[in-house]
Amino acid sequence: MNGKILLADTTLRDGEQAPGVFFSPRQKVQIVKLLAQCGIKEIEAGTPSSCKTEMEAFHKIMSLGLKVRIVAWGRMTNEDLQAVKSSRVATVNLSIPLSDIQISTKLRTNRKQVLEKIKEYVGKAREMGLEVALGGEDSSRAEEDFLVEAIEVAKQEGAFRFRYADTVGILDPLRTYQTLSRLKKWTSFPLEFHGHDDFGMATANSIAAWRAGVASISATLCGLGERAGNGALEEIAFFLALRKNVDVGIDLKGLFSLCLLTSRLSKRKIPPWKSIIGEEIFLHESGIHVDGILKNPRNYEPFNPSIIGRKHRFTLGKHSGRKSVLWTYQKLGITLSEQKAKDILHKIKNFTATKKRPPSKEELFQFLTENFPHSSNIGT
Known part of the structure; x- marks a missing residue:
């Protein structure tokens, strides 16, 4: 396990791949600045080859001169590599599928040709003066011995890290830990974990990857991303910092505020029960x-x-008790007797059962009268 770990943000790349989400260049600059202020040291800012506005965003971001590693994402093609170079970044995540299903059906090629492509494009990128991380798309469905082969080829060509991507979110924490622990034994190459949340495991898998000793974890604000989303950066950061005393180097309050901003900019509402950032996570009824x-x-x-x-x-509400009633009325400047609190609790339970909502301040004052109407008969 690591006492310190790099948490890398990919909200502006993988997060923006969520259907209907689009960050303008100005919004990307705003998010990058705030990520840097929070202490995030690595930001995957997008895919330069995707469109003109993406290139514009990269130029604006790079002009900020932030002491943060800005990463561009690209495929192993000449077009993508040239776009990355034009974006003015110093670091690229070159991605390629490593599972047999994607190699055969998506790339329509074979393992040998994939290794040759890794050798060719990592080499080209290095010759262009770029730092290169190898992105292993669909690593969780790839044969582990082939992953090691791919890592070794990338390492020989001068890459600095391998991204183990659970692209379709099929891992569980135990398998994540076991697999990455084995890879750590088989190669000294720095590993990064990148999880998707299709089975609701992305955050747990990220923690398991940390336990296995990966060098970094890639995640998004609010867990934003395509399909079920990615590992939630705030969940990972808060858990490691507050429960495991890991030095994540992040301002947690600033990260929380940035999540709320990202929700507004992406037009993706945060469920009130969402861990860390939900509006009701410190709201109690029982x-x-x-x-x-x-x-x-x-x-x-x-x-x-x-x-x-x-x-x-x-x-x-329905599950409230006498202490809740006493506390609530005390906040309104009213001290109730124990019997009065019991009587009002009965009215509150009847009210919430009928109205399907908590009573308003005005209705609480009305409960003080004996004749306040109620239409059901729920016991106290």
Whole structure:
């Protein structure tokens, strides 16, 4: 396991591949600046060969002069390589499929020709003065001995890292750990893990990759990406920093704020229950939980909400208890007797069962009267 790890952002490349998402050059510059301010040291900013606006974005980003490694993504073609060079970046992730299914059906070629292409294009990129990372597309469905062959060819040609990509999100944490641990034994080449979330495993797999000793993890803000998305950068960063005391070198509060901005710019709403960044992750209704929080917040808080500039909150509903009612009315400047709190709790449960929402401030005042209407009979 690593006491320190590089967390690389690919929101502007793989994240932007989410259907309907488009970041303008100005927005890309804004996100890159904020990523750098948060402490992110490597940013995969896009695919230069994709369109003119992408090239414009790269030129604007490179003109910032940030002390951050800006990476371009490209295929192993002359067109992509020339576009990368024109983008003014110093580093490229050259990607090629390594699984037999993609080699045979997507590339319509064979393993030998793939190795020859790696040798050719890594060599060309190095001759152009570029730092080269080999991107192993669909590594999780590739034969491990072939991965080692590909790594060795790239290493001989001067590449500096290999990206192990779980392109269709089929891994689980145990297999991730076992596979990457074996690769670590078979090659001294630095490894990067890049996970997709098709089975909801991307963050867990990224943590397993860290345990296996990879040099870096590639992820996106909010887990943005095609299909089910990618590993969520904020989830990985928060877990490693707060639960494993890993030096991720990232301002967590700044990263949280950047996630909210990315959600707005991408027009992708954050579910209220989304880990780390969801609006309701510190909102409690259960009477047992509220009682526990009031006694000691650590009873039901995995991390201090002040880290992201929030506070724990309570809401009233079907699962509320007497303590929740007493606390809520105390916040309104009203001290209730124990019996009055029980009576009002009964009204609240009836109300929320009928209305399917918590009561408003005005309705809470109305509950103080004995004749407030209710239409169901839920016990306390």
